[in-house]
Amino acid sequence: MKVLITGAAGMIGRKLTERLAHDPMLNGRPIARLDLHDIVAAQAPEIAGAEVNVIVGDLAADGEAERLIKPKPDVVFHLAGVVSAEAEADVDKGYRVNLDGTRLLFEAIRAAGHAPRVVFSSSIAVFGAPFPDIIPDDFHATPRTCYGTQKLIGEALLADFSRRGFFDGIGLRLPTICVRPGKPNKAASSFFSAIIREPLAGRETVLPVPRSSLHTHASPRSAVGFLIHAAGIDGETVGPRRNLTMPGIACTVGEQIEALARVAGSEVVKLIREEEDEAVWAIVQNWPTRFTSQRARELGFVAETSFDDIVRAHIEDELSGNARPA
Amino acid sequence: MKVLITGAAGMIGRKLTERLAHDPMLNGRPIARLDLHDIVAAQAPEIAGAEVNVIVGDLAADGEAERLIKPKPDVVFHLAGVVSAEAEADVDKGYRVNLDGTRLLFEAIRAAGHAPRVVFSSSIAVFGAPFPDIIPDDFHATPRTCYGTQKLIGEALLADFSRRGFFDGIGLRLPTICVRPGKPNKAASSFFSAIIREPLAGRETVLPVPRSSLHTHASPRSAVGFLIHAAGIDGETVGPRRNLTMPGIACTVGEQIEALARVAGSEVVKLIREEEDEAVWAIVQNWPTRFTSQRARELGFVAETSFDDIVRAHIEDELSGNARPA
CATH class of the missing domain: 3.40.50.720 (NAD(P)-binding Rossmann-like Domain)
Structure with a gap:
């Protein structure tokens, strides 16, 4: 091969x-x-x-x-x-x-x-x-x-x-790949990963959109x-x-943060500061939110079934299973 | 300009x-x-x-x-x-x-x-x-x-x-442009025009698909x-x-032929010989039949409202108003 x-x-x-x-x-x-x-x-x-x-x-x-x-x-x-x-x-x-x-x-x-x-x-x-x-x-x-x-x-x-x-x-x-490893970047979508990745690494991060923002993710x-x-x-x-x-998990930013709290504890989410950025929000509002992905699912493409799984996948794959910096 | x-x-x-x-x-x-x-x-x-x-x-x-x-x-x-x-x-x-x-x-x-x-x-x-x-x-x-x-x-x-x-x-x-002037060609769609144009010119023509075939036309x-x-x-x-x-007239081949008879007389349609061609039918079956064309209509794009009008437009524009060869 x-x-x-x-x-x-x-x-x-x-x-x-x-x-x-x-x-x-x-x-x-x-x-x-x-x-x-x-x-x-x-x-x-x-x-x-x-x-x-x-x-x-x-x-x-x-x-x-x-x-x-x-x-x-x-x-x-x-x-x-x-x-x-x-x-x-x-x-x-x-x-x-x-x-x-x-x-x-x-x-x-x-x-x-x-x-x-x-x-x-x-x-x-x-x-x-x-x-x-x-x-x-x-x-x-x-x-x-x-x-x-x-x-x-x-x-x-x-x-x-x-x-x-x-x-x-x-x-x-x-769909949007989350949690992206590495550093925050200037992409408007950067925060979707940053709000999970940064707190898990013990760093502060900013949430620039309302918690009600709905989006689809796959790890x-x-x-x-x-x-x-x-x-x-x-x-x-x-x-x-x-x-x-492709299929993915459709959830709100609020649900992302709740999943983080469930997996890594409520202290971690305190590192997320809500500070709406109108420029980012204007872009994100024009993005698609959810998909049926019916054909892909029928053809056997499988994504996570909860955002908790996405958080866990990140901890396992990028943090050697440790939710906080070693 | x-x-x-x-x-x-x-x-x-x-x-x-x-x-x-x-x-x-x-x-x-x-x-x-x-x-x-x-x-x-x-x-x-x-x-x-x-x-x-x-x-x-x-x-x-x-x-x-x-x-x-x-x-x-x-x-x-x-x-x-x-x-x-x-x-x-x-x-x-x-x-x-x-x-x-x-x-x-x-x-x-x-x-x-x-x-x-x-x-x-x-x-x-x-x-x-x-x-x-x-x-x-x-x-x-x-x-x-x-x-x-x-x-x-x-x-x-x-x-x-x-x-x-x-x-x-x-x-x-x-959509399919009908009636195309000129000669029949090898395109699978050629007959949609030929069944109108050829009889109006006093020539025989072949219908290779069932009369129930539905299609959308504009002149x-x-x-x-x-x-x-x-x-x-x-x-x-x-x-x-x-x-x-773009909008158009959706009609069956049978309705095309009926319109021809209404506009040019029932003698003319006798020049159409029905002889199903499986190869042509196989292609035509895979073509789209009808469209809402809602946006185009709302934006002021106008097509004929009956296939009779398409037949008449052909007679006026291509045959100087005469349904039979001069």
Whole structure:
């Protein structure tokens, strides 16, 4: 089993790599080769019996996609991309990386002719306000960001190239991934993770939106689970609609905080200071809140069933099981 | 008022050009310049007081889009494209013309910086089976052809570039245009027009699908009306969802034939021979049948209200008012 991961140095790419290193099987076959591509060097794990290659380069550069596809990977996890805020700030870069990079990769796979499984990380950013209370699987995608537009175009290419048999693609619309490890960043969504991660690390944090704000989350562990499941799912069963809205836990920010208190104690939540930020709230209000994710659930994609589980997953995976700094 | 039409030599392009020649005003302003672009030479009408230019070239070729946008047209009608059957048969050509051509045009307009109105002819081919009985405006676009995929990507780019203020775009999802003038062709949809056009010209024709087949039609005259209306519509009123499913007449093939009999007499319909073609029927069964087109109707887009009107429009516009050959 030869595996290629693009965007391997990103958060999801790192988590996927760790998972494959820990359990080096995919679709029931041992991993013989793992190629980790990104614009910066991904960290290479040791995998017994497997060749692990770290490849640094720009996916949208001339010949780069062909170079990556030359070993004819059986499964391609296409996670590479410029994030939402950057794609909005630098239109040319966003289109170059997120659209051209994706198209060049897909065309290189088509040219190679071996029709591998391609798992593409799309996003609920393909949806744009206004929304119904719960977005059904057949709701139209009308993004209101460059990033969402580029993901939507990637989805359309993936579905068409799959239909034509150039590869066997599955697109995953990921919900907000929470709890993101690392530092707070300038993304408007940063607080969803920060209100859990920072108090658990003994640090103060700010909640910039009302406690009633409703949002859908899945843990990094679930996101990796989606990717692994998508690698092995039967394309015929999925049918022609290859882009699936992943499940998650829909809850209010208040419920997030209650879950934190239940799991880690009521002292911890005192580190959250409520200080409404109108700019952040204006953005967050335009985000979709809930999804049926009916098809994805029927196809066996599984997320947490309570936000408590998401808090626990973070404590286990990032804090070695300790809710407070050691 | 400077106007650019891409795909000006195509059926809709010719009809739009005729209309602008007949009534050389757009959005209440006289047409001072009309640029007619296509891969073959469009026919140039005489317009008093206006410069009419016929430009032959490949929209996807280097520098072509910049050349077209240099005069800073106030309204761009982007109709150019490879048709469905050809885009499916020649994947590279379809993506080059329909995706790259559109993107290069949009990027050239962005670079010019004057933010004109752009009217883009999309298609109901953005929808892919299975469908509900009546497709609502918020139904997802999951095309099952390369053509539909390319149109969907054009729509996504149009909406994003409009959102960013690079231009002020309106995308029109056209239903099947009926009655198409000219000869029968190999398109699976050819018979929808042929069963009206051929008998009216005194020629036999074949109906390859059951009379119960339901489909939505608009006349070439209505299609031109949509384009003209889109040229003048207020973008703020349209809002961020810039791609609209145009209205039309939903009727069965049997109802089409009944309308023909009402308008042109029962002798004429005897020229239609029913001979089911399983290959054609298999394709047509996967096409969408009806649409609410609620937003488009609310925004003032008007189609025929009966198929009789579509038959009459064909007789008036193509047969000088005579239902039989002169």
